[in-house]
Amino acid sequence: MATVFKNLLSNDIATTRTLLNEAIPITGTIVSGTYNDENIKNYAHGMFQSVYDYPYLSSSANHIFDITYGYTSEYSASANLQNAKKLNIYNQMAQVLVGYDVTGSIRKFDRDGDFATTGSNSKLETCVFLNYSRLLTKDEVKKGSYRLTISGSGGDKVIGDYGAQNDYRVNSPTGEYGVLYTSSAAVAGTGVGLIYYQAGVAVLTASSDLFESATDFTGTLSISGTADVVREGWIDNDFNNTTELNSTVYFCRLNNNEFNYSSNPTYLSGSKIVTKEKSTDPSVAYVTSIGLYSADNELLAVAKLSEPLKKDQNNELTLRVRLDY
Amino acid sequence: MGFLDNSGDIILDAVLTDTGRARLAKGDGTFRIAKFALGDDEIDYALYDNDNPSGSAYFDLEILQTPVLEAFTNNTANLNSKLISIARTNLLYLPTMAVNTNFSGDTKLNESINMFYVTVDKETNDAATTIDSAKQGIINGFENSGGSYVRVDQGLDTTEVSQKRNLDSDLVETQYIIELDTRLGEITESLDTGAGATATISFIDDDQIASYYLSLGTDTGFVSSIPIPARVPSGEMIIDGPLGTFLKFKVLASIDLQTSTFLFTELGGTVNLNGTDFYYIDSNIRVTGATTGTRLDIPVRFIKKQ
Numbered sequence: 001m002a003t004v005f006k007n008l009l010s011n012d013i014a015t016t017r018t019l020l021n022e023a024i025p026i027t028g029t030i031v032s033g034t035y036n037d038e039n040i041k042n043y044a045h046g047m048f049q050s051v052y053d054y055p056y057l058s059s060s061a062n063h064i065f066d067i068t069y070g071y072t073s074e075y076s077a078s079a080n081l082q083n084a085k086k087l088n089i090y091n092q093m094a095q096v097l098v099g100y101d102v103t104g105s106i107r108k109f110d111r112d113g114d115f116a117t118t119g120s121n122s123k124l125e126t127c128v129f130l131n132y133s134r135l136l137t138k139d140e141v142k143k144g145s146y147r148l149t150i151s152g153s154g155g156d157k158v159i160g161d162y163g164a165q166n167d168y169r170v171n172s173p174t175g176e177y178g179v180l181y182t183s184s185a186a187v188a189g190t191g192v193g194l195i196y197y198q199a200g201v202a203v204l205t206a207s208s209d210l211f212e213s214a215t216d217f218t219g220t221l222s223i224s225g226t227a228d229v230v231r232e233g234w235i236d237n238d239f240n241n242t243t244e245l246n247s248t249v250y251f252c253r254l255n256n257n258e259f260n261y262s263s264n265p266t267y268l269s270g271s272k273i274v275t276k277e278k279s280t281d282p283s284v285a286y287v288t289s290i291g292l293y294s295a296d297n298e299l300l301a302v303a304k305l306s307e308p309l310k311k312d313q314n315n316e317l318t319l320r321v322r323l324d325y
Numbered sequence: 326m327g328f329l330d331n332s333g334d335i336i337l338d339a340v341l342t343d344t345g346r347a348r349l350a351k352g353d354g355t356f357r358i359a360k361f362a363l364g365d366d367e368i369d370y371a372l373y374d375n376d377n378p379s380g381s382a383y384f385d386l387e388i389l390q391t392p393v394l395e396a397f398t399n400n401t402a403n404l405n406s407k408l409i410s411i412a413r414t415n416l417l418y419l420p421t422m423a424v425n426t427n428f429s430g431d432t433k434l435n436e437s438i439n440m441f442y443v444t445v446d447k448e449t450n451d452a453a454t455t456i457d458s459a460k461q462g463i464i465n466g467f468e469n470s471g472g473s474y475v476r477v478d479q480g481l482d483t484t485e486v487s488q489k490r491n492l493d494s495d496l497v498e499t500q501y502i503i504e505l506d507t508r509l510g511e512i513t514e515s516l517d518t519g520a521g522a523t524a525t526i527s528f529i530d531d532d533q534i535a536s537y538y539l540s541l542g543t544d545t546g547f548v549s550s551i552p553i554p555a556r557v558p559s560g561e562m563i564i565d566g567p568l569g570t571f572l573k574f575k576v577l578a579s580i581d582l583q584t585s586t587f588l589f590t591e592l593g594g595t596v597n598l599n600g601t602d603f604y605y606i607d608s609n610i611r612v613t614g615a616t617t618g619t620r621l622d623i624p625v626r627f628i629k630k631q
Binding site for chain 1: 337355357363365366367375389391394398409411414417419420528536614
């Protein structure tokens, strides 16, 4: 009996998971310079500042990250500009990224992710937050790939999650995070920030370790003013993002006695097969497409070959069709 | 030992069709891939050169150089011609399908436009002689009564094999798929073979195309075996060789076409026939053999008197 379909059996279907990485460069000229700050968006509420890759009034502009600033109640003072907002930002970011302790209180950002240590310098009390757009981070930032070069206290500093591919923390409600250091030798207790890989948020200590004008952040500068200082010191930022690709692979197996004829109108002249002179000539057809069908014959997916593929009774083929989700 | 040339890797570019995406979005489990088929839409087999003096390696040289288009996401635009699996490799002829315009006066296409007319309402049907004085190829789409209908015959269209031979059983088409835009009409039996019942729609895709699956033995009002040629008067067949089955049906216009001109103005145009103005919509009814994959597009013109 003639047929045009072949059923897929359970051993013809396989699922795979692939991680794709892209390199993301955010140069200082984009963050501060090229567009005369026309790509910087400030809001009336003053809670954060947005950075675009092009003047944000253009439809071509993509949002790339936000900058904001906050501190704990240790630094709270009514004389500070935007005191309440800075407190609120810290608490908001901390409750999302760090979570709560057993009493239900919001935890502070911990310098090395070890909440058991309670030394005087163990917490990040004032922080600059860099919230990267999902457009850049995709599913997550690749561990060990984050580098941020800024001009700060004592010259340029390269901040990175050195060695994080083999040394990261998992005690955050938003997934995995690594500790940021200013030197490639990661020494416990010397971290200057945290990078939350799935959340796409970098938390930098807003102390004089990194920023010369850190004291101004607390008192005299607004949040957007702090963001301006951070941007002006921005030299370069690079990381790799990760996209998790789940695929189903369908192995379409073409046996020697299958798919050797065609219903293409040009295949017949009258009813005679044009590729055959006599009945003993091989039956030959050429594949250009593979259709994946439901049980009720609805075409659900199509794969195309880059060139026609000859199929006759003398060959067998397995075509591997991958559907990505 | 040298290396094989692997510069011409075959790369697959797979996309979900619009129907696939719609079913995936539904999340009701209807997105389940169960089978596959192969297509060769871009191939022109007339380029196969059996007589190339350089030898058999050159027979299909031009075919193998055919550029292939990227996949379309419209489910109806892909795999229009499919590859067929038949266990026998010694076939020299394959069955084809054709609109049998020879069977009777009721099965003829309208000669002036070479398609079937479908009158969508009573007023238009009453004016059938205005459309064509002999009412040739005019299907009454207002109600299921006698008159013109579509008959599609299947078999080997060759005089090399006698029509008195039986068509090999593995080449007989036993199930037909009819596809028709549901906005325009529906498929019904023609009265001389059945009770005039409307065919059951198997499914309607995202482009409003309805598919009807009609099988030999089950849908007796639509599909029948063609009697042995000795029993049919000569000249009634359109296919010259051994015959398989035939499909016959009529088209009823949709309620929208009967009661409104909206679709006519959106999808069609106007035409003056013998001094009377009509709206019209041109469309195709696609008939596909479910087992042999053979396909036939039948042009129809839905017409409404202004």
